[in-house]
Amino acid sequence: MKTTNPVIDRLRDSAAVAERGLTCAPINPDGTSRLEELGTVSWADVHRRGLRIAGSLQAAGVRPGDAVAVLAGAPGEIAPLVQGIWMSGASVTMLHQPTHRSDMQLWIEDTGKALAAVGSSIVVVGDPFLAAAGQFAAVGARALELPGLLTGAPGEIVDTDEDAIAFLQLTSGSTGTPKAVSITYRNIEANLRAMVIASGADPQSDVVVSWLPLFHDMGMMGYLIVPMCRGMNTVSVTPMDFLGYPLLWAELISTYRGSMTAGPNFAYSLLARRLRKAADGAYDLSSLRFALSGAEAIDVATLERFAAEGARFGMRADAIVPAYGMAEATLAVSFVRGGEGYQVLPPHPDLVAGPGDEASARVALGLPLPGCEVRVVAENRSVLPTGAIGELEIRGENVTAGYRTAAGFESMLDAQGWLSTGDIGYLTADGQPVICGRKKDILIISGRNVHPEDIERSVVGVPGVRSGGVAAVRLSTAAAGEGFAMVAESASHADSDESARIRAEVADRVYRSLGVSPRDVHVVPAGWIPKTSSGKLRRKATTERLTRCEPTR
Numbered sequence: 253m254k255t256t257n258p259v260i261d262r263l264r265d266s267a268a269v270a271e272r273g274l275t276c277a278p279i280n281p282d283g284t285s286r287l288e289e290l291g292t293v294s295w296a297d298v299h300r301r302g303l304r305i306a307g308s309l310q311a312a313g314v315r316p317g318d319a320v321a322v323l324a325g326a327p328g329e330i331a332p333l334v335q336g337i338w339m340s341g342a343s344v345t346m347l348h349q350p351t352h353r354s355d356m357q358l359w360i361e362d363t364g365k366a367l368a369a370v371g372s373s374i375v376v377v378g379d380p381f382l383a384a385a386g387q388f389a390a391v392g393a394r395a396l397e398l399p400g401l402l403t404g405a406p407g408e409i410v411d412t413d414e415d416a417i418a419f420l421q422l423t424s425g426s427t428g429t430p431k432a433v434s435i436t437y438r439n440i441e442a443n444l445r446a447m448v449i450a451s452g453a454d455p456q457s458d459v460v461v462s463w464l465p466l467f468h469d470m471g472m473m474g475y476l477i478v479p480m481c482r483g484m485n486t487v488s489v490t491p492m493d494f495l496g497y498p499l500l501w502a503e504l505i506s507t508y509r510g511s512m513t514a515g516p517n518f519a520y521s522l523l524a525r526r527l528r529k530a531a532d533g534a535y536d537l538s539s540l541r542f543a544l545s546g547a548e549a550i551d552v553a554t555l556e557r558f559a560a561e562g563a564r565f566g567m568r569a570d571a572i573v574p575a576y577g578m579a580e581a582t583l584a585v586s587f588v589r590g591g592e593g594y595q596v597l598p599p600h601p602d603l604v605a606g607p608g609d610e611a612s613a614r615v616a617l618g619l620p621l622p623g624c625e626v627r628v629v630a631e632n633r634s635v636l637p638t639g640a641i642g643e644l645e646i647r648g649e650n651v652t653a654g655y656r657t658a659a660g661f662e663s664m665l666d667a668q669g670w671l672s673t674g675d676i677g678y679l680t681a682d683g684q685p686v687i688c689g690r691k692k693d694i695l696i697i698s699g700r701n702v703h704p705e706d707i708e709r710s711v712v713g714v715p716g717v718r719s720g721g722v723a724a725v726r727l728s729t730a731a732a733g734e735g736f737a738m739v740a741e742s743a744s745h746a747d748s749d750e751s752a753r754i755r756a757e758v759a760d761r762v763y764r765s766l767g768v769s770p771r772d773v774h775v776v777p778a779g780w781i782p783k784t785s786s787g788k789l790r791r792k793a794t795t796e797r798l799t800r801c802e803p804t805r
Contacts, residue, residue: 257412259437259444259481263335264409266483267299272455274298274480275487275508279326279379282352283492287500295483298332300406305336305398307407312374312396316341316410319370319420321393323347324378327488329398330466331480333376336401338418341410345370345420345432346467349381356387362430364391368658369430370420376401414438420656421469421579431655431662433579442649443582444478446621451542451573451590453482453512459539460486461510463494463501470547473583475514494519498526502535502565514544514575517551518720520558525719527561538566542590546575548720548788549687549705552596552613553712569593576617576685580664580671582650585626586685588618597686600678602641616684624648626685627670628678641678643691645670676703693791695726695736697768704791707736710765711758716742716750722758723781725795727771738762738773739781739794751775774798 266272273294277285314320320342324330337344347366350359367375377385378398385395412418418440420432447453460479464471479486487508493500501523504510515523520543527535540562545555559569574594575587588594595616620626627635628642636642647669654664664671676694677687689703696702707724711717721741726734738758744750755773763769782793 257414257416257437258441259414259418260338260409260412262441262444262481263299263302263338266481267296269295269455269483272483272485274328274331275485276326276328276489278328279490281380283325283380283490284496285326285489285493287489287493293328295480298480299335301332301402302335302339303406303409304404305333305401305407306339306409308401308404309336309340309342309376309396310407311404314340314342314374316412317416318342318374319345319372319417321345321347321367321370321372321375322378323349323375323381323384324398325349325381325466325490326379327466327476327490329378331476333378333398333401334477335480336407337376338412339409340407341412341416343370343417343420345372345422346472347375348422349465349467350384356384360387360390363388364393365658366422366430366432367391367393370422370432370656412437414441417656419472421472422467423579423655429657431657433652434654434656434661435579435582435652439582439650439652440473440477442623443473443584443621444481446623446650447474447478447584448482450584450587450619450621451512453478453484453542455482455484458484458511458542459508460484460488461501461504461508461513462486463489463491464514465491468547469579469583470514470516470577474544498522499530499535502527502530502537505540506536509539511539512542512544513540514546516547517545517549517554520545521551521554521719524554524557524561527565530565532564535565537562538568540567540571542573543567543571544573544575544587546577546587549708550574550615550617551709551712552615553709555594555615574615574617576687578673580652580673581624581646581648582652584621584650585624585646586618586620588616588684595680595684597680600639600641600686600688614686614688616680616686618684620683620685621648621650624650626679626683636678638679638681638683641676641688644673644675644677644685644687646673647671693726695724696734697736702736702766702768704736706766707738707762707768707770708789711738711740711761714740714754714757714761716744716754717758718742718778721778721781723789723791723794724770725791725798727795727798735771736768737798738770739798740773740775741778741780742775743778745775745777 275292388395414437419435462475570593577584655662704724718741782790
């Protein structure tokens with residue numbers, strides 16, 4: 253029987269496709285998969301497990317409109333759990349996960365603030381975090397262990413309205429005042445439908461391969477919920493698997509004939525370096541037709557390296573798909589259509605550039621998805637013409653109405669339905685967005701606007717500096733006014749001679765490319781620069797950390 257909710261109906265329809273499903277593995281205590289036990293479960297079985305979870309949640313007192321938080325890392329557990337929560341009429345919130353370096357006292361305090369923001373008193377805990385289940389009583393929440401939820405009788409499917417909240421996506425950044433993007437089933441259906449049309453995703457022939465974290469919107473919305481709703485064959489491992497062995501990504505694509513995948517810029521940089529050292533014929537990437545790059549600033553040089561290294565193993569360059577998205581748009585705003593190839597743009601005349609100019613080269617991020625509009629506005633919100641730089645705004649059924657906070661709902665749309673993204677950029681002549689940076693991160697140097705992304709791109713490839721481990725951050729003093737400092741992660745941070753060389757080369761490259769100089773360059777250990785859950789640089793937090801502790805120089 254059909255419901256009034258198209259997303260729930262899609263989940264039931266995909267369950268009828270018994271020959272397709274989810275390939276994954278159990279999770280080790282360290283968060284990696286037991287890849288030797290990689291196995292496939294059909295979407296029909298995922299749906300049956302979801303019904304059992306729904307029955308157990310309903311027996312535990314979960315009611316329509318409740319918010320259920322989730323702390324789990326195993327894709328094979330998360331898929332039926334999302335279905336079970338939705339079939340109970342509740343919303344899903346994926347909690348930020350602790351790592352082996354986390355201070356558990358601080359983590360549970362921050363998690364308590366997040367639970368208050370989404371209004372959740374129930375947390376479902378699965379692998380590899382079962383040992384943390386006892387922590388939640390300290391913040392007034394009840395923990396339910398996921399294995400036990402699979403033992404109950406099947407529940408009833410609640411007929412949930414499509415304007416009900418389906419997902420509360422915690423935003424990245426400071427955990428001091430957490431908030432969550434309120435995503436409805438209508439938002440999910442609109443974004444899902446648009447992404448399928450724009451990507452040409454075919455459940456009959458496409459195979460999805462992903463290692464992306466499911467607490468981030470690109471992993472959850474794009475590479476679990478979409479294939480689960482469409483009944484697509486999907487291979488999913490954990491981020492720890494990829495980071496521990498980056499060539500696993502290529503192995504999975506080769507073994508399962510993966511055609512669709514995604515990752516942030518740093519991941520393609522890492523994979524390209526590993527492929528460069530691999531023997532000819534070691535992998536077969538010829539099946540890959542849609543390799544989306546998003547979630548963080550896209551470096552043109554990284555795309556070109558990945559295209560060159562991938563070509564040795566049969567990958568077509570036009571499989572690379574630069575994209576623009578954000579949680580406030582459910583996931584995707586625009587992406588290059590598969591098979592069209594990405595477009596590298598010359599430096600914009602209004603951007604700061606020095607003799608080199610190459611630091612300002614950017615990539616066009618594809619046409620907006622069907623049903624999603626993008627425009628560029630000035631400070632007074634007047635609409636700017638094509639090619640003019642300003643703030644991007646978006647509008648469409650995939651765009652959220654606002655945020656859920658501990659103080660209540662916070663609307664983000666204007667009277668015409670436009671949402672301010674906080675991203676600075678422009679539109680190409682054919683309407684593709686180009687991102688220059690974040691509005692809050694712009695540096696004003698000698699009266700000129702300088703985007704930190706340009707500064708960071710200018711030092712890509714400095715020997716000894718970790719890929720993706722460079723941040724240009726605001727540095728303001730009463731005596732000298734506003735300037736900036738560079739922070740560079742390096743495995744050689746403790747070597748004084750090597751650190752001195754890195755500092756000199758970073759400063760030199762920045763000046764030669766952009767005509768501006770950092771006041772200081774700090775060489776720090778790997779992992780020192782604060783980042784969001786998706787891997788984006790947290791520049792303000794980096795500045796704050798610099799003021800608290802002076803790193804190795």
